[in-house]
Amino acid sequence: MNLADFLPRLGRWAIGYLFRLGHAAFFLVELLKNIPASLRRFYLVVAQIHAIGNYSVVIIAASGLAVGFVLGLQGYYTLSRYGASESLGLLVALSLVRELGPVVTALLFAGRAGTSLTAEIGLMKAGEQLAAMELMAIDPKQRVLAPRLLGGIIAMPLLAAMFSAVGIFGGYVVGVLMIGIDPGQFWSQMQSGVDVWDDVGNGIIKSFVFGVTCTFVALLEGYEANATPEGVAQATTRTVVISSLAVLLLDFVLTAVMFSTPR
Amino acid sequence: MTSDALITVDRVTFGYDASRTILEDVSLTFARGKITAIMGGSGCGKTTLLRLIGGVYAPKKGTVSFDGEVIDTRNREQLFRLRRRLGMLFQFGALFTDLTVFENVAFPLREHTNLPESMIRDIVLMKLNAVGLRGAAQLRISEVSGGMARRIALARAIALDPELIMYDEPFAGLDPISMGVAANLIRRLNDATGATSLIVSHDVKECFLISDYAYLISSGRIVGHGTPAELTASDDPEVRQFIRGEPDGPVPFHYPAPPIAEGFGIGR
Amino acid sequence: MTRRNIETLVGLFVLIGFVAIGYLALKAANLAAMTVGETYLVTARFDNIGGLKPRAPVKSAGVTVGRVASISLDGKTFQGLVTMELEKRYAFPRDTSASILTAGLLGDQYVGLNPGGEDENLAAGDTIKMTQSAVVLENLIGQMLYNRAAESGGEAKK
DSSP states (O other): OOHHHHHHHHHHHHHHHHHHHHHHHHHHHHHHHTHHHHHHTHHHHHHHHHHHTGGGHHHHHHHHHHHHHHHHHHHHHHHHTTTOGGGHHHHHHHIIIIIIHHHHHHHHHIIIIIHHHHHHHHHHHHTTHHHHHHHTTOOHIIIIIHHHHHHHHHHHHHHHHHHHHHHHHHHHIIIIIIIOOOHHHHHHHHHHHOOIIIIIIHHHHHHHHHHHHHHHHHHHHHHHSOSSHHHHHHHHHHHHHHHHHHHHHHHHHHHHHHHSSOO | OOOSEEEEEEEEEEOSBTTBOSEEEEEEEEETTSEEEEEESTTSSHHHHHHHHTTSSOOSEEEEEETTEEOOTTOHHHHHHHHTTEEEEOTTOOOOTTSBHHHHHHHHHHHHOOOOHHHHHHHHHHHHHHTTOGGGTTOBGGGSOHHHHHHHHHHHHTTTOOSEEEEESTTTTOOHHHHHHHHHHHHHHHHHHOOEEEEEESOHHHHHHHOSEEEEEETTEEEEEEOHHHHHTOOOHHHHHHHHTOSSSSSOSSOSOSOHHHHHTOOO | OOHHHHHHHHHHHHHHHHHHHHHIIIIISSTTTSOOSOEEEEEEEESOOTTOOTTOEEEETTEEEEEEEEEEEOTTTOOEEEEEEEETTOOOBTTOEEEEEESTTTSOEEEEEEOOOOSSBOOTTOEEOEEEOOOOHHHHHHHHHHHHHHHHHHHHHO
8 A cells, every 4th residue: 555645545535524424414404304394294204103113113122121131130140249139120220221222222223224214215216216206396305204214213212112111021020030039129229219300311312312313324325325236235234334333422422411410 | 488399408518527528518409299209329318318307417518498498406496396397207117116006196196286086096097097007006016017117107207297208218128019009108198198208218110100300319419310211311320320220330349459469469 | 004004003103102101200210209299498507418419318217208409508607508398298396307318338318307396397498407417438437547546545655
């Protein structure tokens, strides 16, 4: 590699990156501007909530249950070393509601619903469906993209709540039914330690933000994909990678803002 | 002032990026109520021309006019108004795969008009009947064949009875029967509705059968234009090569390469 | 899938989602435990509030009777001023004392009320006179070291 080339190439890459970032920001604004119109044609949004949410319920519930089991088990092993095993309920609930619920749901969402959205939009682009719509004087951003964005934003917090609820149940099954922790302690410690606004509320805000992020990335990648089979395949991969990284980074930022200031 | 031409392409130069110019200073007119064909080899700029007329791209130089009005691609209100007067048939149909046949044809009606569902139903069935597919109304798009898809797309393109219908390679990849059906439909539609039709194609035989006028484009320039009869009788070497399908001529057979002796390492 | 079916299923999805949120809020969190009744404000001054935080419970005999509303520094006496919301159904005598206690050995701190014997009760806006500050661990250790030093010093003198 030619060293003399290195800096210009780095510069070009950096500027190209900034350009893509700016382009993405404009795209997001365009979509948000079209949301009021989608609200008026709510049937389109409903159909999308169905495609995005309903079809994700099974994977979310199954994963939530599994994570709840693991939290119950691992939590018990760790807590019992300090004689604090009655706090298992609290541990499971806080872990899920504050972090694992929103984050794992978002990651699963990116994998299942995100790739599906990207592929769908990419294939519509490849089949000239979006161009056909434009030539019929119908804005595809309004008719096709904005309803999907709204659908994702609505579905995500609900899915995250389901994940956490099922997870807590999973923790209960392992902790109380299998290991034998006192159920009274399990629930009462949880109830006194988990705050509705600070914990559950913040968790919902997080999943809201993740919903916007994952859906928006999926739509952008699909819209910008190369109209070929390889192009669509690459776009779906990018959706998962970018959504996942964005979710994890945003999680850190949001956690720092929400949970580090002492109550 | 209503002129004879519905569309005027005036000295247009266009390229997708700065390095490649696809169309170089081309001028065409499309007469009202007539079928005009745009022909040429692959990649010569035919489809680009359609996109310029549809207002998807703006020419780098020159203007495109629709019914006397110069198209300004940044004027969304004008684009919206003009696009409602045209219908386009894409090469593979570009049907909406998540809707049924009926819903595809009903789409422009539902989006652009406030007609009651009963009227929409009648109109859709009429359009499907015109293309011979009234019985297929309830099928899903995944269930229709390629030829049927094009006809459904045609029904959708004419749903709002547009003044201008553009066809992008309507004959490509069809069997002889379907080709005959398509050509027949295009001609009959044009005559019955008084619409103006633009056909982009490289199928000389079918195009000449139904077109009133034709332009031949090569390497971004117009190399010939006239009625099918005039073009068939033309002496111009480029026109002759295309019309007759000669393998070698102004468009060379060999991709540019060094002399054959050099390539095989013989001599010198 | 017909329009009706889709809308029904989405409705079901949204319902399950809200049920999950409600479950989390009620069963897992402390929404149900929040005081729904009316409250009255009472203040108390402490030399050191330790690790007491707003929303910490106020308990008497171990039963939660209210919450800490706010904590500030009294500019004149330089004591910590704690404002508490007590549930209206619990009335305390005017000579009740308040101390800052710790739940467990290393747990969160809360305000404990020890009722006195007067006939008159605390009214809204009253101040609790007798208070016991929080136990600050560093002071405790310092005290212990001082005592030990004093002991060994005393022995050395003998």
